[in-house]
Amino acid sequence: MPSRTVSYTRYSPQQRRRRRRMLADRSVHFPNDVLFLDHIRQGDLVQVGRFIRTRKVSLDTIYPSGLAALHEAVLSGNLECVKLLVKYGADIHQRDESGWTPLHIACSDGYPDIARYLISLGADRQAVNDDGDLPSDLIDPDFKDLVELLQGARMD
Numbered sequence: 001m002p003s004r005t006v007s008y009t010r011y012s013p014q015q016r017r018r019r020r021r022m023l024a025d026r027s028v029h030f031p032n033d034v035l036f037l038d039h040i041r042q043g044d045l046v047q048v049g050r051f052i053r054t055r056k057v058s059l060d061t062i063y064p065s066g067l068a069a070l071h072e073a074v075l076s077g078n079l080e081c082v083k084l085l086v087k088y089g090a091d092i093h094q095r096d097e098s099g100w101t102p103l104h105i106a107c108s109d110g111y112p113d114i115a116r117y118l119i120s121l122g123a124d125r126q127a128v129n130d131d132g133d134l135p136s137d138l139i140d141p142d143f144k145d146l147v148e149l150l151q152g153a154r155m156d
Contacts, residue, residue: 032056033063040069040085043078052088059090066097074105079113092123099130108138112145125150 011019036057039047051057059069070090073081082102086092092102100108103123106115115135119125128134136150 033061036069037063037065037072040072040078040081041076043076043081045080045084048081048084049088052085059085059088060094062097068094068096070094070102071096071100071105074102074111074114074118075109077109077111077114079111079117082114082117086121092118092121093127095127095129099128101127101129101135103127103135104129104133104138107135107146107150110140110143110146112143112149115146115149119149 032051036048036051039051052059057069062068063072065072067075068090070082070085070092071094073085095101101123103115103118103125104127106112106118115123125135139146139150141147
């Protein structure tokens, strides 16, 4: 029976450095803002908090998606992430590229808990987006909680 001999190659320090550089060149690196938004969408509060505390991102940035971090958190429907961003200074009145506030998104996408939270902080129920819509104009009538919450917000 043939002998099974395993041979291990020993690399010189120079070869190891060159190999590490070669492997590093093949790795993919994403910009901080891409990673940050991904953590928001996934609801990874630990990473979101870490990015904010280490000042790797700015909360008032409008990203290529046309949205700011708080808009993304509302869009994901994650109230805890919304609260975390607000705790660190996200502006509840900030508008995206279409003039939508976080309250517009909460109403449009049917998130009554987030809308209630934003309103409790003083979100403007009378804010008009670029199309002339109030947050209450964007509520699907099937979202009874939201309809009741914003009932009477419109001055007809």
